[in-house]
Amino acid sequence: MSDIFEEEALNCGSGGGADDFFGLRIASIFVILVGSSAGALFPVLARRSSWLHVPKAVFDFAKYFGSGVIIATAFIHLLAPALDALSSPCLAPGWRQYPYALALCMLSIFSIFLVELIAFRWGTAKLKKLGVHHDNHGHNLGSHAAHGPESVYNNQSTAAISVPRPVDEKSTSSMSDLEEGKHSHSDTVISSPIAQIIGIAILEFGVALHSVLIGLTLAVDEDFKVLFAVLVFHQTFEGLGIGSRLAYMRLPAKYNWVPIAGAALYGITTPIGIAVGLGARATYNPGSTTAAIVSGVLDSVSAGILIYTGLVELLAHEFLFSKEMMDGSNKKIAYALGSMLLGCALMSLLGRWA
Incomplete structure (x- = not known):
């Protein structure tokens, strides 16, 4: 009872x-x-x-x-x-x-x-087949920081891909904009939009x-x-x-x-x-x-x-x-x-x- x-x-x-x-x-x-x-x-x-x-x-x-x-x-x-x-x-x-x-x-x-x-291993393998170098210092499934000290985008880089390009006055100015005036680098780091979207999802x-x-x-x-x-x-x-x-x-x-x-x-x-x-x-x-x-x-x-x-x-x-x-x-x-x-x-x- x-x-x-x-x-x-x-x-x-x-x-x-x-x-x-x-x-x-x-x-x-x-x-x-x-x-x-x-x-x-x-x-x-x-x-x-x-x-x-x-x-x-x-x-x-x-x-x-x-x-x-x-x-x-x-x-x-x-x-x-x-x-x-x-x-x-x-x-x-x-x-x-x-x-x-x-x-x-x-x-x-x-x-x-x-x-x-x-996802990271699969994506890296796909990039290698395309002949694109993946920067191991920049990876993430979200709009957060990367796995290691970043060179570009500070701590916002994700799924970064390094694409070499010549360094001239114009490109240096463009890179300065990307880095918010904090760093300079000879590579442009491109964030994977799909990786960021998956991470925030x-x-x-x-x-x-x-x-x-x-x-x-x-x-x-x-x-x-x-x-x-x-x-x-x-x-x-x-x-x-x-x-x-x-x-x-x-x-x-x-x-x-x-x-x-x-x-x-x-x-x-x-x-x-x-x-x-x-x-x-x-x-x-x-x-x-x-x-x-x-x-x-x-x-x-x-x-x-x-x-x-x-x-x-x-x-x-x-x-x-x-x-x-x-x-x-x-x-x-x-x-x-x-x-x-x-x-x-x-x-x-x-x-x-x-």
């Missing part, structure tokens, strides 16, 4: 989330849409703007702040909830006999690594899963007011992290729509989750057995994606393997580290409520 009462208290059934503040829950769709979209679109549009002269230090802050946000999101907002969900008392005892959340997270990390490794996939899930939860959660306030900041900060990645993509003119589309896609994910949750509020219970399993598994997979992206593609490459950082002043490194730690700290603090 006590087990029955306990199950009812936990509300492990299939239905019904909270239904109060319904008007405010509808308004949250548009409020979070504006906050998420603004956070993601601002770095992209500001970097392209000819009249809005944003200092480079501000872009650097957004980039490193965003790296900290992504890392904190992985551990605090994804992995921790996944551990809770897959150890819920609503689940069968077998779920609590093994750390499935950590195992799925690890599986996700190795899966992303293998995909990147295979992997990052957005992990973030999108998380965003849809928290949107579903917000739509039916009993502590709506607190969660709503926190998620406005949460999604704006996370959008800034995504937007700073998108803003630094080096793409040909025909792919210029990709960063804007990526930012817009991020902006609508949580509102979609809220709308779906409101539509299914009579049957969707975030504490139910099914919801616990689904959210736990998806959060675990998303955590692995963001952990790999945050620690390998962002943290290590932008600091340890970046020529710009290795040759930079202590003040520059301190500024970058401070920005990253601030993003990580603020996002971790938000984990106290959401």
